[in-house]
Amino acid sequence: xxxxxxxxxxxxxxxxxxxxxxxxxxxxxxxxxxxxxxxxxxxxxxxxxxxxxxxxxxxxxxxxxxxxxxxxxxxxxxxxxxxxxxxxxxxxxxxxxxxxxxxxxxxxxxxxxxxxxxxxxxxxxxxxxxxxxxxxxxxxxxxxxxxxxxxxxxxxxxxxxxxxxxxxxxxx
Numbered sequence: 001x002x003x004x005x006x007x008x009x010x011x012x013x014x015x016x017x018x019x020x021x022x023x024x025x026x027x028x029x030x031x032x033x034x035x036x037x038x039x040x041x042x043x044x045x046x047x048x049x050x051x052x053x054x055x056x057x058x059x060x061x062x063x064x065x066x067x068x069x070x071x072x073x074x075x076x077x078x079x080x081x082x083x084x085x086x087x088x089x090x091x092x093x094x095x096x097x098x099x100x101x102x103x104x105x106x107x108x109x110x111x112x113x114x115x116x117x118x119x120x121x122x123x124x125x126x127x128x129x130x131x132x133x134x135x136x137x138x139x140x141x142x143x144x145x146x147x148x149x150x151x152x153x154x155x156x157x158x159x160x161x162x163x164x165x166x167x168x169x170x171x172x
Contacts, residue, residue, distance in 0.1 A: 028054040044077040118169035
């Protein structure tokens with residue numbers, strides 16, 4: 001089954017050149033990604049001075065600056081699921097960047113329009129859903145802080161392929 005490409009709107013910087021949509025931060029995890037309609041970019045970033053962990057940001061056509069959707073300093077953008085975001089979060093209070101303790105990650109679906117989120121009941125890191133919304137691939141296991149890179153990384157577990165319909169979402 002193939003998905004036909006959709007047209008993308010033309011996005012033109014208003015100043016005639018590139019515009020800074022976020023300053024004082026660095027991208028963490030996967031590359032920024034446009035939504036399927038081409039109007040919103042999502043990404044995770046942390047302060048350049050590493051004073052806090054990552055949060056998820058979005059920038060929409062017409063915005064002057066990107067805005068933070070999360071504030072726990074432990075969230076990473078995993079991808080788009082239709083018009084919603086998939087976000088992975090390191091379980092708070094179960095480990096810190098200063099410890100070598102391996103912890104688990106949870107993921108949730110974030111509705112950009114309403115600000116609501118639904119936790120995926122199964123522990124997972126960085127889920128990716130196919131364009132039809134039928135299948136999901138995700139990592140399940142422990143994560144550990146990589147002091148050399150300054151980010152959380154998988155640390156023992158497995159990569160899974162499953163049907164999205166087999167997952168349960170819990171409103172938070």
